[in-house]
Amino acid sequence: xxxxxxxxxxxxxxxxxxxxxxxxxxxxxxxxxxxxxxxxxxxxxxxxxxxxxxxxxxxxxxxxxxxxxxxxxxxxxxxxxxxxxxxxxxxxxxxxxxxxxxxxxxxxxxxxxxxxxxxxxxxxxxxxxxxxxxxxxxxxxxxxxxxxxxxxxxxxxxxxxxxxxxxxxxxxxxxxxxxxxxxxxxxxxxxxxxxxxxxxxxxxxxxxxxxxxxxxxxxxxxxxxxxxxxxxxxxxxxxxxxxxxxxxxxxxxxxxxxxxxxxxxxxxxxxxxxxxxxxxxxxxxxxxxxxxxxxxxxxxxxxxxxx
Amino acid sequence: xxxxxxxxxxxxxxxxxxxxxxxxxxxxxxxxxxxxxxxxxxxxxxxxxxxxxxxxxxxxxxxxxxxxxxxxxxxxxxxxxxxxxxxxxxxxxxxxxxxxxxxxxxxxxxxxxxxxxxxxxxxxxxxxxxxxxxxxxxxxxxxxxxxxxxxxxxxxxxxxxxxxxxxxxxxxxxxxxxxxxxxxxxxxxxxxxxxxxxxxxxxxxxxxxxxxxxxxxxxxxxxxxxxxxxxxxxxxxxxxxxxxxxxxxxxxxxxxxxxxxxxxxxxxxxxxxx
Numbered sequence: 001x002x003x004x005x006x007x008x009x010x011x012x013x014x015x016x017x018x019x020x021x022x023x024x025x026x027x028x029x030x031x032x033x034x035x036x037x038x039x040x041x042x043x044x045x046x047x048x049x050x051x052x053x054x055x056x057x058x059x060x061x062x063x064x065x066x067x068x069x070x071x072x073x074x075x076x077x078x079x080x081x082x083x084x085x086x087x088x089x090x091x092x093x094x095x096x097x098x099x100x101x102x103x104x105x106x107x108x109x110x111x112x113x114x115x116x117x118x119x120x121x122x123x124x125x126x127x128x129x130x131x132x133x134x135x136x137x138x139x140x141x142x143x144x145x146x147x148x149x150x151x152x153x154x155x156x157x158x159x160x161x162x163x164x165x166x167x168x169x170x171x172x173x174x175x176x177x178x179x180x181x182x183x184x185x186x187x188x189x190x191x192x193x194x195x196x197x198x199x200x201x202x203x204x205x206x207x208x209x210x211x212x213x214x215x216x217x218x219x220x221x222x223x224x225x226x227x228x229x230x231x232x233x234x235x236x237x238x239x240x241x242x243x244x245x246x247x248x249x250x251x252x253x254x255x256x257x258x259x260x261x262x263x264x265x266x267x268x269x270x271x272x273x274x275x276x277x278x279x280x281x282x283x284x285x286x287x288x289x290x291x292x293x294x295x296x297x298x299x300x301x302x303x304x305x306x307x
Numbered sequence: 308x309x310x311x312x313x314x315x316x317x318x319x320x321x322x323x324x325x326x327x328x329x330x331x332x333x334x335x336x337x338x339x340x341x342x343x344x345x346x347x348x349x350x351x352x353x354x355x356x357x358x359x360x361x362x363x364x365x366x367x368x369x370x371x372x373x374x375x376x377x378x379x380x381x382x383x384x385x386x387x388x389x390x391x392x393x394x395x396x397x398x399x400x401x402x403x404x405x406x407x408x409x410x411x412x413x414x415x416x417x418x419x420x421x422x423x424x425x426x427x428x429x430x431x432x433x434x435x436x437x438x439x440x441x442x443x444x445x446x447x448x449x450x451x452x453x454x455x456x457x458x459x460x461x462x463x464x465x466x467x468x469x470x471x472x473x474x475x476x477x478x479x480x481x482x483x484x485x486x487x488x489x490x491x492x493x494x495x496x497x498x499x500x501x502x503x504x505x506x507x508x509x510x511x512x513x514x515x516x517x518x519x520x521x522x523x524x525x526x527x528x529x530x531x532x533x534x535x536x537x538x539x540x541x542x543x544x545x546x547x548x549x550x551x552x553x554x555x556x557x558x559x560x561x562x563x564x565x566x567x568x569x570x571x572x573x574x575x576x577x578x579x580x581x
Contacts, residue, residue: 121326
């Protein structure tokens with residue numbers, strides 16, 4: 001009797017032992033292609049770009065070690081400083097688009113008819129290619145373009161500036177295009193977060209006589225705070241390190257270097273001026289900024305997920 | 308009550324204004340592409356009273372736009388296909404095995420999602436030159452694959468985690484190999500999620516400019532986005548023609564969006580929160 005019970009157990013043990021041995025190996029095979037590609041596209045270039053930043057000359061030909069000279073030159077370069085300043089200025093678009101997206105999401109959350117269709121409309125710009133968007137806006141914003149024609153029509157013609165041609169307006173104009181394209185993303189994220197909230201809290205507040213403004217400010221916004229913070233960090237990363245397309249197509253960095261940003265500076269030095277060391281130095285700096293933001297992003301993400 | 312109705316009306320007015328601003332540039336592209344250059348110069352905002360298909364004809368038959376669109380399509384299909392497969396395998400191992408180092412892998416993966424591509428551009432360019440791959444589509448395909456992987460792995464990991472574990476365990480006890488389980492059990496359940504990811508990635512790859520611009524400099528090897536930027540300078544005085552090119556470039560995106568809107572909202576917000 002005891003034997004009949006013992007036998008299958010032994011067999012089960014051996015089978016699971018074999019399984020365990022197999023289980024130990026196949027996962028590595030499954031992740032190997034991903035690791036290979038990620039190593040090639042992320043690890044290798046990051047190591048190389050750090051190395052380049054200490055050299056002058058072109059890779060493959062004559063590269064001479066120059067220590068920190070590239071860093072010193074870059075920091076002293078007024079164009080670089082101006083590029084960083086423009087990135088910082090563009091950061092101002094983040095609070096604007098966040099506030100606007102939040103306001104729109106709260107309006108939609110009020111149960112307006114056709115809110116899904118509306119959300120689909122504001123989300124549309126977000127998925128369009130930035131190159132096409134940039135080209136289109138370069139025409140809309142030109143001196144005799146549609147936007148200035150509109151200003152003339154409503155009697156504000158005297159205000160109509162050369163949006164992309166004046167050093168004063170070019171960065172705010174680029175910021176406007178970025179907000180135009182990113183707003184829908186915020187609206188979609190925030191409406192999703194608001195929809196997921198439990199209805200009882202708002203209901204209780206309403207029964208207690210809260211006005212709709214109080215309800216939004218004191219009940220709804222605090223509940224989605226984690227998501228809002230996450231959105232802010234994500235957009236800050238976008239504005240600091242993913243705006244090349246807009247600048248390249250809208251202004252080509254001009255007039256002069258007035259609308260250059262860090263990414264544009266890297267591209268121009270690396271591929272147009274042939275200063276690989278300088279371009280790599282700024283790339284390393286940009287990675288440093290990204291590193292800080294990634295740290296913030298991971299923390300905020302963990303909080304948004306637990307909220 | 309009156310005040311309430313007033314504020315609702317004000318809210319609706321704001322929403323209508325935002326909708327108009329969101330759609331107008333797209334409408335501007337469509338209507339200008341249908342105008343003659345002369346008509347456009349006289350009245351940039353006016354409706355195309357005598358619509359013409361001449362710009363579109365020129366873009367599709369006299370200029371290398373179809374060639375560029377084909378390049379874009381090849382790059383998009385191959386890179387998205389490879390990414391989907393590689394990401395699915397990796398995520399499956401991360402979620403359903405007791406592999407060592409998977410938390411490290413997952414955290415590193417999360418961090419890679421926000422590395423700016425421009426920082427990787429120079430070394431990748433030098434590498435592709437050395438490999439003799441510069442000016443070929445594979446150089447861009449490999450790069451796109453790498454840039455799409457972190458989000459894709461993250462997306463599948465989140466999705467697989469919602470699976471009933473018992474299902475996978477039961478199949479493992481029946482001595483099915485991981486590959487069989489993936490193919491016969493996981494894949495059918497994941498069809499919608501996979502489709503969502505494919506759409507999101509395909510839009511990204513189709514829209515990408517910086518890498519295509521730098522890596523594909525031969526006129527015939529360009530993708531549609533990189534090609535369009537050539538138009539800007541070349542046809543500076545014929546904006547309707549350029550916008551006809553823009554229209555062709557956004558048409559696939561618009562069609563996919565109209566057809567699969569719900570997939571978008573789900574896919575694009577997958578990176579947020581949980």
